[in-house]
Amino acid sequence: xxxxxxxxxEADIYQSWEKSGAFTPKIDKTKKPYSIIxxxxxxxxxxxxxxxxxxxQDILIRYHRMLGEPxxxxxxxxxxxIETQFVFEKKLQKEGKSRFDFDRQTxxxxxxxxxxxxxxxxxxxMKKLGFSMDWTRYHxxxxxPIVKNVLATFKKLYRDGLVYRSEKIVNYCxxxxxxFSNLEVDYVDEVTNLYYMKYGPFILxxxxxxxxxxxxxxxxxxxxxxxxxYVGQEIxxxxxxxxxxxxxxxxxxxxxxxxxxxxxxxxxxDPNDFDAGLRHHLExxxxxxxxxxxxxxxxxxxxxTVAKAREQVVADMQEKxxxxxxxxxxxxxxxxxxxxxHVIEPMVAPQWFVKMETLAKPAIAAAKNGDIKFFPSRxxxxxxxxxxxxxxxxxxxxxxxxxxxxxxxxLECNPRIKINFLDKDKNIVSGFYGDLKDKYxxxxxxxxLQSMMAPVDATFEVExxxxxxxxxxxxxxxxxxxxxxxxxSGQWPLSTxxxxxxxxxxxxxxxAYFYPTTVMDTLWDILFFWVARMTMFGLYLTKDxxxxxxxxxxxxxxxxxxxxxxxxxxxxxxxxxxxxxxxDALRFSLVYGIAPASDFVxxxxxxxxxxxxxxxxWNASRFVLMIIDKYPNTNISTTINFSKLNSDDKNILxxxxxxxxxxxxxxxxxxxGQASENLYQFFWHDFCDLYIENAKDRGEEVVPVLLTVLIxxxxxxxxFIPFVTESVYQILREKMTLTEEQLxxxxxxxxxxxx
RNA sequence: GAGUCUAUAGCUCAGUUGGUUUAGAGCGCUUCAUUGACAUUGAAGAGGUCAGAGGUUCAAGUCCUCUUAGACUCACCA
Numbered sequence: 001x002x003x004x005x006x007x008x009x010e011a012d013i014y015q016s017w018e019k020s021g022a023f024t025p026k027i028d029k030t031k032k033p034y035s036i037i038x039x040x041x042x043x044x045x046x047x048x049x050x051x052x053x054x055x056x057q058d059i060l061i062r063y064h065r066m067l068g069e070p071x072x073x074x075x076x077x078x079x080x081x082i083e084t085q086f087v088f089e090k091k092l093q094k095e096g097k098s099r100f101d102f103d104r105q106t107x108x109x110x111x112x113x114x115x116x117x118x119x120x121x122x123x124x125x126m127k128k129l130g131f132s133m134d135w136t137r138y139h140x141x142x143x144x145p146i147v148k149n150v151l152a153t154f155k156k157l158y159r160d161g162l163v164y165r166s167e168k169i170v171n172y173c174x175x176x177x178x179x180f181s182n183l184e185v186d187y188v189d190e191v192t193n194l195y196y197m198k199y200g201p202f203i204l205x206x207x208x209x210x211x212x213x214x215x216x217x218x219x220x221x222x223x224x225x226x227x228x229x230y231v232g233q234e235i236x237x238x239x240x241x242x243x244x245x246x247x248x249x250x251x252x253x254x255x256x257x258x259x260x261x262x263x264x265x266x267x268x269x270d271p272n273d274f275d276a277g278l279r280h281h282l283e284x285x286x287x288x289x290x291x292x293x294x295x296x297x298x299x300x301x302x303x304x305t306v307a308k309a310r311e312q313v314v315a316d317m318q319e320k321x322x323x324x325x326x327x328x329x330x331x332x333x334x335x336x337x338x339x340x341x342h343v344i345e346p347m348v349a350p351q352w353f354v355k356m357e358t359l360a361k362p363a364i365a366a367a368k369n370g371d372i373k374f375f376p377s378r379x380x381x382x383x384x385x386x387x388x389x390x391x392x393x394x395x396x397x398x399x400x401x402x403x404x405x406x407x408x409x410x411l412e413c414n415p416r417i418k419i420n421f422l423d424k425d426k427n428i429v430s431g432f433y434g435d436l437k438d439k440y441x442x443x444x445x446x447x448x449l450q451s452m453m454a455p456v457d458a459t460f461e462v463e464x465x466x467x468x469x470x471x472x473x474x475x476x477x478x479x480x481x482x483x484x485x486x487x488x489s490g491q492w493p494l495s496t497x498x499x500x501x502x503x504x505x506x507x508x509x510x511x512a513y514f515y516p517t518t519v520m521d522t523l524w525d526i527l528f529f530w531v532a533r534m535t536m537f538g539l540y541l542t543k544d545x546x547x548x549x550x551x552x553x554x555x556x557x558x559x560x561x562x563x564x565x566x567x568x569x570x571x572x573x574x575x576x577x578x579x580x581x582x583x584d585a586l587r588f589s590l591v592y593g594i595a596p597a598s599d600f601v602x603x604x605x606x607x608x609x610x611x612x613x614x615x616x617x618w619n620a621s622r623f624v625l626m627i628i629d630k631y632p633n634t635n636i637s638t639t640i641n642f643s644k645l646n647s648d649d650k651n652i653l654x655x656x657x658x659x660x661x662x663x664x665x666x667x668x669x670x671x672x673g674q675a676s677e678n679l680y681q682f683f684w685h686d687f688c689d690l691y692i693e694n695a696k697d698r699g700e701e702v703v704p705v706l707l708t709v710l711i712x713x714x715x716x717x718x719x720f721i722p723f724v725t726e727s728v729y730q731i732l733r734e735k736m737t738l739t740e741e742q743l744x745x746x747x748x749x750x751x752x753x754x755x
Numbered sequence: 756g757a758g759u760c761u762a763u764a765g766c767u768c769a770g771u772u773g774g775u776u777u778a779g780a781g782c783g784c785u786u787c788a789u790u791g792a793c794a795u796u797g798a799a800g801a802g803g804u805c806a807g808a809g810g811u812u813c814a815a816g817u818c819c820u821c822u823u824a825g826a827c828u829c830a831c832c833a
Contacts, residue, residue, distance in 0.1 A: 004795065187830090194833085206833060219833090255832065263833050272831045332832075346831095378759065382828075385758075389829085524828090593769045593780065598760080599826085601767060605782050612795040623792035671771060677780065689797075 001625065001731065005618035007582030010723045014127055017726075022744045023134045025070040027513045034064040035072040035517040037493045037547075038133065039530070043077030043140060044084045044118045047125040049556040049564060049602065050523065052574035055587045056553050056672060057521050058131050062719035063667050065132070066748040072514055074496055075126065075133040077119050077140045081485035082176065082184075085401040086339050088114055099177070103422050103448045104400045104480060111401050112142075125575060130583050130722045132744065137510070139496045141488050142403070150488050151406045152501035153541065158462050162355045163395075167456040169267075169274040170394055172347040173337040174292030178398040179351055180337070181484060182391060183529055185344050187333040194330035195314065196259070198322045200235035200246075202227075205259025207332065208266070209317065210309040212239065213298045214287035215246055217265040219276060222250035224261050240316050241299035249280045268348050284348055292345060306345065350456040352396040352405055352481065359536040360387045366535060366545050373549045375670050376597050379524060383550075386528050395484045398451060402482035407460045410468035411442065411475040414458040419477075422448035442475045451480045490533030493517055493546040501541060520547040523555055524597055551670055556590075557599045577607050584721035585611035591672040591720065592680065613680060614724050617717065620688050621728040624706050628735060631700040636736040638711060640704045642754050649705045652691040653754050655682060656709050660749045663716050676720055683713050707736075712749040 017023065025033065036057050045051075057073060065071040088111050089099055099107055119140065126133065139146060157163040170179040195209050199218060218235065220227040230248040237244055246265075253276055254263050267277030268286040277284060287297045294309050296302050301309045317323040335344040364387045366372045367380055374380040396405060409417060415434025423429050424444055429436065436445070454460070459470070460479075467474050494501075497515050498508025516538070520531060531550055538546035556572075558564055564571045577586045588610040594600045628636055645653070659682040666675035687709055695702045711732070718725040722744065729743040740746040 001792090004793075204833085208833080253832085258833070265833095270831085270833075272833070275831080333830095382759070386829075528829095593767095595769070603767070603782085606767075608795080609781050612793090615795045616793065619793035619795090621792085626792065666771085669771070673769065674771070677769065681780080688793090692792080693797085 001618075001622045003619075005582070005615045005724055005727075007578070007584070007723065009727055010128075010130070010583055013723055013726050014130060017132065017742065017744050018127075018135065020742060020745075022065070022742065023073070023132050024136050025072045025134065027509060028070050029513070031068070031070055033072065033514050033518075034061075034067075034069040035074070035514040036061060036519050036521065037496060037517050038073065038075045039520075039522040039526070040076035040078040040141065040489060040492060041122060042080035042083055043122055044080065044087060044115050045122065046118070047122065047129075047574055049572060049574055049590075051126070052129060052586065053523075053553055053556065053590055054126070054131055054521075055129065055590050056551075057519075058129075058587075058722075059591065059667065059672060059719040060519060060521070061132055062722065062744065063748065065744065066715065066718070066746060068747065070513075072137070073131070073133045075123070075131075075135065075138050076492065076496060077122060077138075078485065078489055079115065079140070079142045079402060081397060081402040081482065082178065082180075082339055082399055083485070084111060084115060085399050086176065088401070099400075100428060100450070102450075104450050108400045128575065128578060128583065130587065132722075137496070141485075141492075141495075146488075146495040147403045149495050149499070149501050150403065150483070150491055153491060153537070154406060154483075154487075155462050156501060156541075157354060162358060163352060164355065165350055165352050165456060167348055167350045168353075169271050169346050169348050170351050171335065171344045172290065172349065173340065173342055174290065174345055175340045175342040176337060176399070177290070179347070179349060179394060179396065180344070181394045184338045185335040186338045186341075188336055189331060190334045191329060191331050192334070193314075194259070194327040196324040196326070197317060198238070198324060199262070199264060200237045201230065202235075202262045203260050203324050204262035204264055205327075206264055207330065208269070208310070210294065210298075210301070210306060210313045211266040211269045211287060212264065212313070213241070213294070213301070214266045214268045214285040215244075215264045216267060216277065216282045216285055217247045217249050217280065219249045219251045219254050219263045219265050220261060221254040221256045222252065224254070224256050226261065238320075238322065240301075240313060240320070240322075247280075247282075249276070249282075251276055251279065269346055271346050274346070274348065286348060288345060288347065290347070290349075306343075350454065351394045353392045354395055354487075356390040356392050356536075359540050360390045362539040363387055363532065363535040366539060371545050372535065372547065375549060375551045379527060379550070379552055379597070383527060383532060387532060393484075395487045396479075396481035397484055398480070399482055400480075402485065403488070405479040405481050405483060406464070407462055407479040408464055408476045409452075409454050409458055409460045409479070410471060410473055411437070411477055412471050412473040413468060414454055417452055417454045417458060417477070419445060419452045420450045421445050422450065424448070442477075446477065449477075449480065452477060454479075486529050486533050489530060490537045491541075493520075493534060493538060494541060499542065504542070515542070516545050517547045519549045519551055521551040521553055524552040525555070527552065552597045554594050554597055555599050556602050558601070572602060572604070577604070581607050581611040582614060582723070584614045584724050588613065588676060588721055592676045594673040596670060596673075613684065614721060616684055616688060617714075617721070617724055618728065620683070620692060621710060621714075621731070623692060624710050625731070625735060627695075627700075627703060627706060631703065636703065636707070638704055638708045640708060640752075640754065641701075644701060645705070645754065648691060648694050649702075650754070652686065652705065652709055653752055655686045656712055657751050659716065660712065660751060664748070667719070672720075679713075679717055679720070683717070687713065707732075708752065711738075712752075714743060715746055715749050718743050718746075 041051055061071055061073045092098055171185045172179045192207055194205050194207055196203055196205050231250045234245050234247050265273045265276055267274045267282050267284045269288055287294055289295050293303055293305050294301050337344055364384055367384050411433045417433045419433055420430040497511040499511045500506040534546045574586055585607050589602055589607045662678055663675050714725040714729055726743045
């Protein structure tokens with residue numbers, strides 16, 4: 001044995017585990033299975049500390065495998081819709097291109113290839129960290145059967161009346177070119193101007209003077225005596241494009257204390273105003289286009305971006321004496337795109353929604369009655385609160401990277417469908433089908449198709465056919481909106497285990513055996529995005545929860561307590577750390593002394609300290625082997641003669657029994673921090689510093705106790721630091737008879753009776 | 756506006772249902788040791804009125820209330 005432990009053999013050890021079939025459980029109906037579905041990483045993402053924290057799952061998996069349970073850890077990769085398209089578009093930008101240079105199919109194919117290159121890298125990195133996943137059951141979110149099943153779910157939701165298309169106000173990012181759900185908007189406190197402007201007989205305060213062209217009312221509080229006389233009347237306002245008329249409405253939404261107690265109502269570009277518009281039957285007048293520029297209704301401001309238009313409008317109003325004052329220190333919250341950080345523009349657009357109330361009900365009940373348990377338990381409240389206030393989910397995204405919504409429109413029946421496509425000369429053409437049909441063939445449109453938008457009342461079919469049921473036309477076109485990524489990943493436990501939405505009786509044996517899975521371990525930041533959606537889909541489709549326990553783990557932050565991100569440049573790369581200190585050292589650092597679901601810092605110091613621990617294990621083992629070699633005639637075994645134990649032996653065996661018991665309960669209770677600390681203390685101090693030191697003065701009678709403690713320690717440590725423990729175990733096997741071939745499948749230690 | 760969490764040695768943090776810990780670890784610091792498992796070592800040590808105040812209890816870092824400081828989540832305030 002070398003003088004110190006080298007991590008160079010890790011890859012070989014991993015291979016021998018994989019080859020032996022240890023990662024692949026056999027379905028055994030006499031035994032209760034243990035299963036974890038891996039929170040599928042973005043297939044395009046190189047590994048970061050978040051992935052390294054899957055160590056927690058590996059600990060659970062290895063522990064339960066050693067308990068003899070059929071144990072499944074199912075890995076996967078996510079196409080990660082907007083995330084990936086965003087990264088790809090950045091790459092295009094560097095090459096001087098944009099998404100508008102390609103038809104959607106070409107763009108899709110390019111992204112597909114881009115992801116394929118990185119997908120294997122991601123798997124390789126998981127193996128590097130020693131994760132004992134069943135690679136024979138690996139799934140990628142865009143595999144045909146998985147997509148097929150997801151589409152079947154959409155159709156079922158539609159048939160059950162839980163999917164609808166509606167023109168509501170949605171969160172639209174003009175930079176990404178798509179709408180988002182409420183969860184994808186980050187609200188940021190910002191200081192902006194609050195403009196007080198003349199508005200007919202009023203003065204009113206607004207942050208958005210440029211949307212004035214879309215105003216269709218002005219509102220006051222019904223209790224506000226200052227303005228009672230105007231309510232119900234039509235007033236004339238001097239606009240920059242000439243005078244216009246709006247109605248004065250009374251609505252409780254208006255805060256009398258704020259500004260002047262008068263609000264302009266722009267239903268097309270503000271969520272509150274949109275709702276007010278519904279209450280008062282106001283016209284929705286869109287003045288901002290999906291390109292983020294004002295349209296023709298803005299008169300001479302048409303074509304300007306929102307920011308530019310605001311500047312110009314304010315300047316012009318000041319010149320004309322319409323601006324009363326500007327409060328430049330107004331703090332409020334602005335919605336920004338979680339991806340690109342541009343300001344989210346509330347827009348009215350037809351989108352696909354899922355009705356959530358029906359789906360949320362059983363998911364709330366499952367949390368309340370304990371069908372799903374939360375660890376730490378405080379997340380139960382967070383989860384239930386969110387579910388109880390849930391709003392309908394916008395599942396449509398105007399991007400190409402992802403499965404298209406399985407809905408077909410007949411162009412002949414719906415001539416007002418707006419289409420954007422590249423003609424055969426690669427020029428962008430856009431307009432209503434009815435206006436373009438004489439110039440372009442349906443095939444030319446389909447081949448160059450970039451996107452389409454059907455009016456909200458368009459007719460459609462949810463089954464693909466080659467002709468329209470009404471008019472028999474073959475001019476059918478599939479919805480270009482794709483699914484929100486979470487619509488797919490929300491069904492991940494079902495898809496990967498082979499659940500069949502169309503005919504549940506045809507689901508695979510894996511599904512029957514491993515569903516519901518045992519634990520879902522993930523970071524709390526996707527509790528709503530993912531965990532909540534999986535629960536709802538699981539219950540909706542199978543009447544059963546997808547997992548019995550939700551374990552939320554900690555988040556790794558940098559030394560300043562900030563979230564690690566590439567843009568901040570504060571990322572500690574787990575792979576660099578494994579190269580430097582070995583995988584075991586990194587893994588141990590990720591669980592040693594951490595509290596559940598709180599931020600924690602992983603410093604290089606900490607990893608170095610645990611590299612020393614790993615080395616300590618190596619050298620203690622080396623010493624034990626030296627002792628064995630010292631007594632060549634001794635029968636090398638772990639059989640202890642209990643009548644000949646001295647007090648040292650009894651003490652260490654008693655400590656061993658204690659650590660076996662505490663490690664077992666600590667893992668059962670998800671107290672990984674405590675478990676690892678105790679193991680560290682036991683091995684280094686109780687075993688090495690005390691027992692081994694004293695054993696140096698004793699004879700060959702120490703051999704059985706030394707071996708017993710060492711082998712049991714290796715087993716207890718194996719889930720945490722699999723490589724060094726397996727490595728030592730294999731060396732021991734060369735010296736003595738050990739019936740269990742590998743530590744990974746060896747049995748979990750039990751109390752040793754010696755009294 | 757609603758909710759959640761955190762505050763323990765110089766630094767980073769453990770301390771699970773209140774009582775064998777006179778409060779622990781790693782890193783750092785001080786002194787000494789060590790040519791045979793390991794300097795990626797061993798022994799000894801310095802360092803904390805467990806944010807502050809009050810309360811419950813035979814007993815509180817651990818439970819309750821308030822105060823202070825900080826972090827986060829959710830929510831449509833023009």
